[in-house]
Amino acid sequence: xxxxxxxxxxxxxxxxxxxxxxxxxxxxxxxxxxxxxxxxxxxxxxxxxxxxxxxxxxxxxxxxxxxxxxxxxxxxxxxxxxxxxxxxxxxxxxxxxxxxxxxxxxxxxxxxxxxxxxxxxxxxxxxxxxxxxxxxxxxxxxxxxxxxxxxxxxxxxxxxxxxxxxxxxxxxxxxxxxxxxxxxxxxxxxxxxxxxxxxxxxxxxxxxxxxxxxxxxxxxxxxxxxxxxxxxxxxxxxxxxxxxxxxxxxxxxxxxxxxxxxxxxxxxxxxxxxxxxxxxxxxxxxxxxxxxxxxxxxxxxxxxxxxxxxxxxxxxxxxxxxxxxxxxxxxxxxxxxxxxxxxxxxxxxxxxxxxxxxxxxxx
Numbered sequence: 001x002x003x004x005x006x007x008x009x010x011x012x013x014x015x016x017x018x019x020x021x022x023x024x025x026x027x028x029x030x031x032x033x034x035x036x037x038x039x040x041x042x043x044x045x046x047x048x049x050x051x052x053x054x055x056x057x058x059x060x061x062x063x064x065x066x067x068x069x070x071x072x073x074x075x076x077x078x079x080x081x082x083x084x085x086x087x088x089x090x091x092x093x094x095x096x097x098x099x100x101x102x103x104x105x106x107x108x109x110x111x112x113x114x115x116x117x118x119x120x121x122x123x124x125x126x127x128x129x130x131x132x133x134x135x136x137x138x139x140x141x142x143x144x145x146x147x148x149x150x151x152x153x154x155x156x157x158x159x160x161x162x163x164x165x166x167x168x169x170x171x172x173x174x175x176x177x178x179x180x181x182x183x184x185x186x187x188x189x190x191x192x193x194x195x196x197x198x199x200x201x202x203x204x205x206x207x208x209x210x211x212x213x214x215x216x217x218x219x220x221x222x223x224x225x226x227x228x229x230x231x232x233x234x235x236x237x238x239x240x241x242x243x244x245x246x247x248x249x250x251x252x253x254x255x256x257x258x259x260x261x262x263x264x265x266x267x268x269x270x271x272x273x274x275x276x277x278x279x280x281x282x283x284x285x286x287x288x289x290x291x292x293x294x295x296x297x298x299x300x301x302x303x304x305x306x307x308x309x310x311x312x313x314x315x316x317x318x319x320x321x322x323x324x325x326x327x328x329x330x331x332x333x334x335x336x337x338x339x340x341x342x343x344x345x346x347x348x349x350x351x352x353x354x355x356x357x358x359x360x361x362x363x
Contacts, residue, residue, distance in 0.1 A: 001026050001051075003039030005271055005278050005287055006101030006110070008047075010246055012281035014099060015047045015280035023094050024049040027087040029056055029297055042286050054090045056083050058305030061296070066307060068356065073240045075357040077187070077350035078129040078227050079298045084235040102228050103247035106220045109264035110271040114215050117184055121211075123178050129155045137169040145169075177211055181218065185352050194351070195325055212261055298345040303338055310334070310348070313355040321363065325351065 016234025044051035174180035236243040319327035
C-alpha cells in the first residue's frame with residue numbers, strides 16, 4: 001500500500017470483501033520528497049486495515065545491493081528494486097501471498113509523461129527558442145558541443161551540461177512523436193557514447209494510433225513486463241512470497257482497452273475512471289496529491305552510503321581493463337554526481353548494475 005490511487009483501491013475492495021482487518025504493508029524513506037508512508041498510513045487507518053510499515057535508510061540499501069545480482073540474475077537497473085526487496089521481506093514475515101496495485105498507470109493513463117511528452121514535443125518542434133535549438137543540435141557536430149553549452153544555457157535559461165546536451169540532441173533529432181517518446185523514456189538516449197563499439201538499441205515504432213494510446217501501449221508491452229513485473233516477481237520470489245496483480249486480470253485489461261480516452265484522461269489528469277471509483281471508498285483529501293512513484297533517494301545514497309561501493313565498481317582501471325564502457329565519460333559523470341554538479345543517478349545506476357553483475361562473474 002503506497003497510499004496512491006491504485007494500491008488504495010485494491011486495498012479498499014479487498015478490505016470490503018473481508019470480515020476482519022487485512023494486513024497492509026508500506027515502506028518509507030527518511031527523505032520527505034520520496035516518502036509516501038504517511039499517506040499510506042492515513043489510507044490504512046480510514047479503511048481499518050492492520051497496517052505494517054518499514055523505513056529504509058542508505059545503510060539498509062548498502063546491505064541489499066550485493067544481493068541484487070543473485071536476486072535478478074541479470075543487470076537489472078530499476079533502483080526501486082531495493083525497497084521492493086526489503087518490502088517483500090517484511091511482508092513475507094506475515095503472509096505468503098500478496099496483492100499490489102501495479103499496472104493501473106499503464107492501463108488507465110496514469111503517468112504524468114502521458115501529458116508532458118506531448119507538450120514537450122509540440123514545444124521543441126514549434127516554439128522559439130526551442131525550435132532554433134533543435135535545428136542547431138540537429139546539424140552541429142558533437143565536437144562543437146563544448147562551445148555551444150554557454151549559448152544554449154543562456155537561450156534555454158537552463159544549466160545544461162555537455163552530457164545532458166548530448167542526450168537532449170538525440171531526443172530533438174526525432175522526426176516522429178513515436179521515436180521522440182521512445183527516446184524520452186530511455187535512461188541512456190545515446191548508448192554509443194557510453195559503450196564502446198556500435199550499438200543499435202533503438203526500437204522501431206510503427207504505431208498509427210493517437211499519441212496517448214501509443215504511449216500506454218508502448219509501456220504496457222515494454223515497461224510493464226520488462227521492468228515493473230520483473231522487479232516485483234523476482235523480489236518477491238527471492239523471499240518465497242507470492243505476488244498477484246488484480247489490474248492484470250484478463251477481463252480488466254480488455255475493459256481498459258475498450259474505454260474511450262476521455263474516461264482515462266480528462267482535464268490534464270490521468271486515471272479519471274479509477275479515481276471516481278476510488279472516491280467511493282476513500283475521501284478525496286486522502287488521495288489527491290502529486291504523483292511520486294516508487295522512487296528512492298538514490299542521488300543522496302550514491303554520494304554517501306553507496307559512494308565507496310560505486311567508486312570501486314567504476315574505477316578507471318576496472319573500466320579500462322574490461323574495455324566495454326567509455327571509461328572517461330563514466331568517470332566524468334561519476335565525479336559530477338559526487339560533487340553535486342549534476343544528477344545522473346539513473347544513468348549511473350544502470351552502469352553500476354552492469355558493473356556489479358560483471359564483477360560477480362569475475363569479468
